[in-house]
Amino acid sequence: MFEARVLEKLKKNENNFISGEKLSEDLGVSRTSVWKYINALKDAGYNIESVSKKGYRLIYSQDLLNEFEIGYNLKTNILGKHIHYMETVDSTNIYARNMAIDGALEGTVVIADAQITGRGRLGRSWSSAAKKGIWMSVVLRPGISPEEVQIITIGASVAVVKAIFTVTGIRAGIKWPNDIILEGKKLCGILTEMNSEIERVNFLILGIGINVNHNPEDFPEDIRSIATSLKIFSENNFNNNVKLFTRSDIIKELLFELENLYIKINKGDLKEIIDEWKEYSVTLGKHVKVLYRSAEYSGIAEDIKEDGRLIVNCEDGIVREIFSGEVSVRGVLGYS
Amino acid sequence: MFEARVLEKLKKNENNFISGEKLSEDLGVSRTSVWKYINALKDAGYNIESVSKKGYRLIYSQDLLNEFEIGYNLKTNILGKHIHYMETVDSTNIYARNMAIDGALEGTVVIADAQITGRGRLGRSWSSAAKKGIWMSVVLRPGISPEEVQIITIGASVAVVKAIFTVTGIRAGIKWPNDIILEGKKLCGILTEMNSEIERVNFLILGIGINVNHNPEDFPEDIRSIATSLKIFSENNFNNNVKLFTRSDIIKELLFELENLYIKINKGDLKEIIDEWKEYSVTLGKHVKVLYRSAEYSGIAEDIKEDGRLIVNCEDGIVREIFSGEVSVRGVLGYS
Structure with a gap:
């Protein structure tokens, strides 16, 4: 993929010009080809200045998302080696499912700037602001x-909190089995x-939705009190000026963590996954309410087993x- | 569906003529419409004789399969209310899956006279002679x-053996979890x-393949020693002339049994399903070999639990x- 190699050259020279001739020599392709690759990168959203006699210059773009940006310096061997980026899609899960039915390789990643009919568990809708x-x-x-x-x-939720922490320094918590929680939202x-x-x-399709640069008004009114984003959190907690988070940085770190998880699962290192989950849990040791079909229990969430089952010591004396x-945790959204 | 109503009239008068005028009156449609419905039925494979001044006459067709034949006198309320019959399909499971993704209603049945790429468990191929x-x-x-x-x-296997017994008098057995076995094949x-x-x-897509009117040479050579059909069994065991079995009769009875099963499952009557399974089991009380990933065990199959687990008292003393x-049973195909 020559576009990616042109991008790499431009990134290494960010804000400085690099001549078409040099790009052509370095890549071993014609000047016309270089021009085509530059245009492809412009189409993908990059702000590239062309000045005759000087060449090309990449101007920094805030939080750009496309397959080149995700592929750039990606540390994985399996996950994300096939990236399908779209500006808008009905649902990345549906799109990925159709690709999988058609034989898409393991590790194929579908990613979009916006979802029209994003979905959550049990057929619920998921708000996916563009x-x-x-x-x-x-x-x-x-x-x-x-x-x-x-x-x-379970392990995917650990991968998400670890990736977010590495990139942003923000430490989120996990509500069983895999909701990621920040300030109870x-x-x-x-x-x-x-x-x-x-x-x-x-x-298997692993669909992940992370609220990154939302302001409160980017959420529909009915979920504004129960949803948060990394930006909202950092504005509430960090006094300095908050810049936008770069989604591609989080995505790359997340793919790296997911790949580590996947290797552990294939090796059968389940205990390690569970131990890490416990570190981030906002569930264990807490009072929880469990709704299972028509039955309702409440008690203390005591432990989690290697297959992911939550052990609840219920008030009726039964473990x-x-x-x-549905498990709701005292102090976390949805508990009443 | 007027075609079905015309068919009903013809069937009730089988081998006798019924006039176009009478059909037109009884159904309250024009003579031209009657003629169209008759042609639709001919297209679906029915042998209908038309004689001027006399009318129409249905001539008995051996083992015809189409949606009219399956829908005729069907005793179900949910299953088979939408029947998609095709002469040939790649795989009824794949076709049904695509229909389900597109929102097909519960109880939709996909049925074909021939499958090109019929599949069994774990990606194995399934021979589906036309x-x-x-x-x-x-x-x-x-x-x-x-x-x-x-x-x-588990319950579907019970439905199959019950339906086969009702229609043909042949009593098959069940190898855990749901292989239907006759004379060890x-x-x-x-x-x-x-x-x-x-x-x-x-x-959920429940795919069922039953070998009905096969002669031994209708099976590929490599499975001829391990596969059997109702026809082969009856030729081996019944001395009188064996006619072909009518597939639509078995299908209708099977849909009826599957619907009963489905009602039981929705009511939670799992014990009844397991008890019936035990009646037909060729597994319990037998020496079995179990292959699970790289591990191999052998011992006596002692019981089956309500979630379908097989209890094996293994020779190493562990239950x-x-x-x-993969479970193979002494005396049944695949045990060596």
């Missing part, structure tokens, strides 16, 4: 059975969809293992 | 979670595919609960 957040889905083909998928979704949701037989997962259901 | 067997897939949308799907596939396979989230099944894996 260019404000990270709306992405990853195609995985793990050699596991359906009952083992919960650990991937929702920062990120994970939707895992799979296509499987009884004993084998054919493919229950929760595999699915 | 017009010899029942190759069908049912779209279900049960309100259950993925770990509860095993009971549907495979008569029917069930492939359950689902699309789900962690805690909810979005839809194991088998949720997935």
